[in-house]
Amino acid sequence: MASQAAEGQVAGTEVPASNAHADVFPPFDTNYFAPQIIWLAIIFGLLYLLMSKIALPRIAGILSSRRNAVDDDLAAAAQAQFDASQAATAHEKTLATAKARAQALGQQAHAEATQAAGARRGQLEADLAARLADAEKQIGEKKSAAMANVESIAIEATHAIMRQLTGKPVEAGAVANAVAAAKA
Amino acid sequence: MSEAGAPVLDPIHQFHVKVLAPLHVFGVNASFTNAALFMVIAALAVVVVMLIGTSGRSIVPSRLQAAAEAFYEFSQDMVRQTAGEDGMRFFPLVFTLFMFILACNVIGLWPYTFEVMAQIFVTATFAFSIILMVVGFGIYKHGLHWFNVFKPSGVSVFMLPFIVPIEVLSFISRPVTLSVRLFANILAGHIMLVVFGGFVVMLLGAGAYALLAPLPLAGIVLLTAFEGLVAVLQAYVFAILTCVYLVDALHPGH
Numbered sequence: 001m002a003s004q005a006a007e008g009q010v011a012g013t014e015v016p017a018s019n020a021h022a023d024v025f026p027p028f029d030t031n032y033f034a035p036q037i038i039w040l041a042i043i044f045g046l047l048y049l050l051m052s053k054i055a056l057p058r059i060a061g062i063l064s065s066r067r068n069a070v071d072d073d074l075a076a077a078a079q080a081q082f083d084a085s086q087a088a089t090a091h092e093k094t095l096a097t098a099k100a101r102a103q104a105l106g107q108q109a110h111a112e113a114t115q116a117a118g119a120r121r122g123q124l125e126a127d128l129a130a131r132l133a134d135a136e137k138q139i140g141e142k143k144s145a146a147m148a149n150v151e152s153i154a155i156e157a158t159h160a161i162m163r164q165l166t167g168k169p170v171e172a173g174a175v176a177n178a179v180a181a182a183k184a
Numbered sequence: 185m186s187e188a189g190a191p192v193l194d195p196i197h198q199f200h201v202k203v204l205a206p207l208h209v210f211g212v213n214a215s216f217t218n219a220a221l222f223m224v225i226a227a228l229a230v231v232v233v234m235l236i237g238t239s240g241r242s243i244v245p246s247r248l249q250a251a252a253e254a255f256y257e258f259s260q261d262m263v264r265q266t267a268g269e270d271g272m273r274f275f276p277l278v279f280t281l282f283m284f285i286l287a288c289n290v291i292g293l294w295p296y297t298f299e300v301m302a303q304i305f306v307t308a309t310f311a312f313s314i315i316l317m318v319v320g321f322g323i324y325k326h327g328l329h330w331f332n333v334f335k336p337s338g339v340s341v342f343m344l345p346f347i348v349p350i351e352v353l354s355f356i357s358r359p360v361t362l363s364v365r366l367f368a369n370i371l372a373g374h375i376m377l378v379v380f381g382g383f384v385v386m387l388l389g390a391g392a393y394a395l396l397a398p399l400p401l402a403g404i405v406l407l408t409a410f411e412g413l414v415a416v417l418q419a420y421v422f423a424i425l426t427c428v429y430l431v432d433a434l435h436p437g438h
Contacts, residue, residue: 025196025199026196026199026200026201027199027302027303027304027305027367027371028304029201031213032201032213032217032219032303032305033305034212034213034214035201035203035213035214035215035216035217035219035220036201036217036219036220036303036305036306036309037305037309038209038212038214039214039216039217039219039220039223040220040223040306040309040310041309043220043223043224043227044223044227044280044284046227047227047230047231047280047283047284048276048277048280050231050234050235051230051234051276051279051280051283052276052277052280054235055234055235055238055252056256056275056276056279058235058238058241059234059238059252059253059256060256061241062238062241062242062243062245062249062253063253063256063257065241065243066243069243
């Protein structure tokens, strides 16, 4: 209203309106009572209809569908977690079983190996003992044979010694008797 | 705040209603004024946020949709906490009131705009409509028992002749305080802004005193922030008091 007014002068463009109500505080200017209320009722009424019929039900729908989606996702996640823990338990059980079986197998193999080794050692020992006995027997035989030879050698040696000492042959029987006597 | 730079610094100037399109219906003045224009702008702003913002209906919201949802949930909590589950039938009304007043106040803070809520006729229309609705709905719902709202329970019969007139008086004063609170807060804030703006202009034109001009300018900055708070707070207060008064329509017994 006073936008074009020079200082101290009254605006020229809206003189009738502004002068008529210059002394009224503008918000209390009853001339605008009716237009304010009429337009407020129209605009606020339309806005109320748009909000209550379209906007608010739509947002309620968005919020509830989001809540459902979140709830579904959470339920799915909980289910997946449950499944995973189940799988982990099953896996651990399988692992424990396999471990136990492996241990049993190992122990069995160990026992079998020990047994086989023992058996083989026994066999070898028996074999060795047999061969040892055989060898001892042979030694005994050889020893007795050698001892038999020793007698004839002693007789011959005695013959030779006697012939050298006496210068005449000695009777064979006497020498043999003497050797046998000495031997005894 | 409008035309703060005009040579004549009139803080009241901004509240002048101007007729933009004269209109008379059945002899009643129904002219389209600048107040009506800014009511339309505020309503359109609400429509942009609440209708266009939510048109995507997305699970992961856009910025505008997130704002719309925040307004929705904020108002929903406000109505539910003050008026209870029964009060949710008035949620669309309280929500529209809150959003419309908020939009008018926030838009009215911009320079060269018009502040609709600084018009006592507008706030009074809201306030008296709400109180009439409380009375009408209360009587429709509870019949004549509704008038027990004026008789606090547990008061002895001898006290009633004193208490009832006080209760009636406080009920009648509700629309007045409701409308004047909003109107006066907004009006005073806008006048203050223009007065401080006027100080800046006057100091700039006063020779050496121009050095002091930044002081009221800083004051305007602070005041603008404060008025932003008032704009939101008064919309909230208006909405929450509407909820409180609506409780009387639903549950007349104190």
